Amino acid sequence: MTENRKPPTASEIVIPEPTLRRIPMYYQYLKRKQQDERLDASSSTTMAADLSLNPIQIRKDLEWIGATGKPRTGYDIEILLAHMEDFLGYNNAHDAFIVGAGHLGQALLGYEGFEDYGLNIVAAFDSDPAKADMLVAGKKVLPMEKLEDMVKRLHILIGILAVPSYEAQTVCDRMVAAGIKAVWNFTPYHLTVPDGVIVQHENMATSLAVLANKLEVALRKAREQGNHHDHK
Amino acid sequence: MTENRKPPTASEIVIPEPTLRRIPMYYQYLKRKQQDERLDASSSTTMAADLSLNPIQIRKDLEWIGATGKPRTGYDIEILLAHMEDFLGYNNAHDAFIVGAGHLGQALLGYEGFEDYGLNIVAAFDSDPAKADMLVAGKKVLPMEKLEDMVKRLHILIGILAVPSYEAQTVCDRMVAAGIKAVWNFTPYHLTVPDGVIVQHENMATSLAVLANKLEVALRKAREQGNHHDHK
DNA sequence: TAGATTGTTAATCGATTAACAATC
DNA sequence: TAGATTGTTAATCGATTAACAATC
Numbered sequence: 001m002t003e004n005r006k007p008p009t010a011s012e013i014v015i016p017e018p019t020l021r022r023i024p025m026y027y028q029y030l031k032r033k034q035q036d037e038r039l040d041a042s043s044s045t046t047m048a049a050d051l052s053l054n055p056i057q058i059r060k061d062l063e064w065i066g067a068t069g070k071p072r073t074g075y076d077i078e079i080l081l082a083h084m085e086d087f088l089g090y091n092n093a094h095d096a097f098i099v100g101a102g103h104l105g106q107a108l109l110g111y112e113g114f115e116d117y118g119l120n121i122v123a124a125f126d127s128d129p130a131k132a133d134m135l136v137a138g139k140k141v142l143p144m145e146k147l148e149d150m151v152k153r154l155h156i157l158i159g160i161l162a163v164p165s166y167e168a169q170t171v172c173d174r175m176v177a178a179g180i181k182a183v184w185n186f187t188p189y190h191l192t193v194p195d196g197v198i199v200q201h202e203n204m205a206t207s208l209a210v211l212a213n214k215l216e217v218a219l220r221k222a223r224e225q226g227n228h229h230d231h232k
Numbered sequence: 233m234t235e236n237r238k239p240p241t242a243s244e245i246v247i248p249e250p251t252l253r254r255i256p257m258y259y260q261y262l263k264r265k266q267q268d269e270r271l272d273a274s275s276s277t278t279m280a281a282d283l284s285l286n287p288i289q290i291r292k293d294l295e296w297i298g299a300t301g302k303p304r305t306g307y308d309i310e311i312l313l314a315h316m317e318d319f320l321g322y323n324n325a326h327d328a329f330i331v332g333a334g335h336l337g338q339a340l341l342g343y344e345g346f347e348d349y350g351l352n353i354v355a356a357f358d359s360d361p362a363k364a365d366m367l368v369a370g371k372k373v374l375p376m377e378k379l380e381d382m383v384k385r386l387h388i389l390i391g392i393l394a395v396p397s398y399e400a401q402t403v404c405d406r407m408v409a410a411g412i413k414a415v416w417n418f419t420p421y422h423l424t425v426p427d428g429v430i431v432q433h434e435n436m437a438t439s440l441a442v443l444a445n446k447l448e449v450a451l452r453k454a455r456e457q458g459n460h461h462d463h464k
Numbered sequence: 465t466a467g468a469t470t471g472t473t474a475a476t477c478g479a480t481t482a483a484c485a486a487t488c
Numbered sequence: 489t490a491g492a493t494t495g496t497t498a499a500t501c502g503a504t505t506a507a508c509a510a511t512c
Contacts, residue, residue: 018503020445024437028420043469051422056505059471071469071511089444103339108436110335113420117437118444157447182447184440188260188345190283198450200443202436205256205349208416211432212321212350213252215389215414218430250479275493288481291495303487303493 019061024117025051026061027084034077043074089118095154096184099171100162101126101134101141104186108162110137122154151178160184161191251293256349257283258293259316266309275306321350327386328416331403332394333358333366333373336418340394342369354386383410392416393423 029051033039044062048055062075065087069075085091093115098105101124109124124136127144134141142150150156159175161168161183168189175183182198185191191199261283265271276294280287294300294307297319301307317323325347330337333356341356356368359376366373374382382388391407393400393415400421407415414430417423423431 014449015445016503017442020441021438024420024435024441025422028437029422045469054505055469056471057503059469060504063471069470071471072467073512074469088441089448094444094447103335103342107335107339111436113437114440117440119440158443181450182443184443188256190257190261196450198443198446200439200446201257202439203256204343204434205260205345206253207432207434208346208349208351209252209256209320210249211390211414211416211430212326213247214430214432215326216321217246218413218428248479277493286481287493288495289479291493292480295495301494303495304491305488306493 015064019064022053022061023065023084023088026058027081027088027116030077030081030084034081040077041070041074042077042080044069046074085116088116090116093118093120094158095120095122095156096158096160097122097147097151097156097175097180098124098160098162099126099144099147099175100124100164101128101131101136102162105160105162106136108160108186109139119158121160122156123150147174148178151175151180155179157181158184160186162186165189247296251296254285254293255297255316255320258290259313259320259348262309262313262316266313272309273302273306274309274312276301278306317348320348322348325350325352326390327352327354327388328390328392329354329379329383329388329407329412330356330392330394331358331376331379331407332356332396333360333363333368334394337392337394338368340392340418341371351390353392354388355382379406380410383407383412387411389413390416392418394418397421 026047029047030042033042044055044058047053047058051058059069062069062080065083067075067080067083096119098108098121101109105124105126109121114121121139123139124141125144125147126132126141129143131141132143151159157180159172159180159182161171161175163171165187166189168185168187169191172183172185172191172193176193176197181196182200183191183193184200184202186202188203188205190201193199258279261279262274265274276287276290279285279290283290291301294312297315299307299312299315328351330340330353333341337356337358341353346353353371355371356373357376357379358364358373361375363373364375383391389412391404391412391414393403393407395403397419398421400417400419401423404415404417404423404425408425408429413428414432415423415425416432416434418434420435420437422433425431
């Protein structure tokens with residue numbers, strides 16, 4: 001194909017990550033609005049107020065997923081949700097394997113709602129023989145030895161890493177060698193992968209650092225105000 | 233030394249969030265370098281290569297936590313780690329409660345490494361009487377009724393929400409009423425809290441959306457290239 | 465019509481990256 | 489000294505916010 005003028009190719013236009021990260025929030029919010037309050041339209045103004053965001057930002061975000069609204073009434077929630085599901089891959093879910101069936105792995109296995117976002121966890125793997133053939137949330141825990149074979153047979157593209165940090169790189173290498181193209185990493189270990197393989201880091205410490213810092217700043221401010229108070 | 237001229241008040245200078253989010257990654261990386269490779273210095277150049285970041289960005293980040301390096305040799309890892317621990321609150325940890333002792337709650341209770349980042353999980357609470365007085369990772373699971381009393385008695389400031397999404401707001405309200413100032417929310421529910429209370433959202437769907445999107449873009453690109461290939 | 469809301473174009477803000485002098 | 493690396497100042501880039509005309 002490769003048509004001429006239109007500066008970036010289709011495959012080069014990529015949604016900004018901040019926008020992408022907000023879509024699931026909108027989705028969750030709107031679904032609730034629809035189910036609990038039986039609303040069928042919502043304006044960027046009300047959404048912004050409820051979610052503590054800027055209405056202009058919301059309109060820009062919604063533009064990215066191809067949604068349009070009506071002046072005076074806002075956006076049709078039904079249509080908006082459909083757009084989002086489409087965008088997030090609800091209608092084109094990817095299969096995934098989890099490696100590591102500890103508490104975290106089991107929590108992920110049981111997490112409902114991944115399907116909404118296009119992820120279908122098929123099974124888990126664990127090196128502990130005691131866990132082999134266990135069922136968690138209706139999904140099988142298989143022995144590690146079967147990993148490569150199963151990845152190939154089912155053409156799995158996504159691997160979820162919920163193993164101890166010191167095993168992360170080894171397991172990741174095995175996944176990649178077997179054909180996995182995207183790794184969702186729940187360990188704090190910074191993985192090295194070949195070109196073309198995607199790694200998404202889910203680092204709890206990162207979030208915690210943000211939370212602790214905000215709290216610290218707030219406490220500092222409170223203390224200062226306290227002082228000023230004393231002071232006068 | 234606290235010299236004069238510096239326009240904004242101490243409490244107004246706040247580290248940029250992107251920088252803050254990278255600190256734990258540096259920390260984890262450097263600790264490994266120190267322990268596994270017995271290195272005692274590292275340059276922004278090598279760190280950048282290993283972590284796929286820009287060296288200038290790393291230098292700027294390190295400046296924020298007050299670290300300095302030496303031309304030619306780089307940064308002293310020992311000192312760097314100390315700075316980071318100090319910055320992340322390792323020496324000034326906050327106590328926290330978890331509410332919800334399901335798989336996720338138990339995974340969090342057992343997560344080692346929170347201490348490194350200034351968080352000390354004291355106990356968990358669960359409404360399921362079967363779980364009452366259970367021990368997880370050496371920490372007690374207490375019945376929900378005791379929540380308010382314990383928060384007040386121990387002056388807990390941080391609450392971790394690992395309950396089902398439909399209970400999130402109710403439990404959050406109870407936490408806040410009892411005096412909790414920061415809520416780490418692991419449910420997908422968007423919480424409403426009074427002014428002055430901090431909420432940190434740990435939304436798995438958000439990360440997943442990013443991962444799925446990157447994979448989709450990569451597959452699209454691969455497909456396109458495949459076509460071009462065919463084509464010529 | 466009047467008024468709220470969309471959607472677009474322009475301005476602002478902040479983070480990343482570049483350029484380069486200072487330094488060990 | 490020569491050369492790699494720091495740290496600072498300036499340029500760039502991208503996201504957020506503002507302004508406002510179009511629209512139902």
